[in-house]
Amino acid sequence: MERNVGKNDKIIRIIVAIIAAYLGYKVNVWFYLITLVSLVTALRGYCLLYSLLGINTAKKSKNK
Numbered sequence: 010m011e012r013n014v015g016k017n018d019k020i021i022r023i024i025v026a027i028i029a030a031y032l033g034y035k036v037n038v039w040f041y042l043i044t045l046v047s048l049v050t051a052l053r054g055y056c057l058l059y060s061l062l063g064i065n066t067a068k069k070s071k072n073k
Contacts (some may be wrong), residue, residue, distance in 0.1 A: 011055075012054035013054070013055060013059045013066065014050060014051065014053075014055060015066035015068060017066070020045060021062045022050055023048070025047045026047035026051070029047065031042040054067065
């Protein structure tokens with residue numbers, strides 16, 4: 010799996026995960042699913058949906 014999630018995208022996903030975790034605690038437990046997906050994709054640097062849509066926000070390495 011090639012990384013397709015860039016640095017700014019990771020930061021946004023982590024912020025979304027924090028907000029979703031708070032909403033999961035206060036509003037509905039289902040928000041924890043959004044938290045899980047956001048954190049996993051941010052930490053792994055790979056998003057299946059991006060792959061299916063052909064989106065890549067990660068910078069390409071010139072050494073490859």
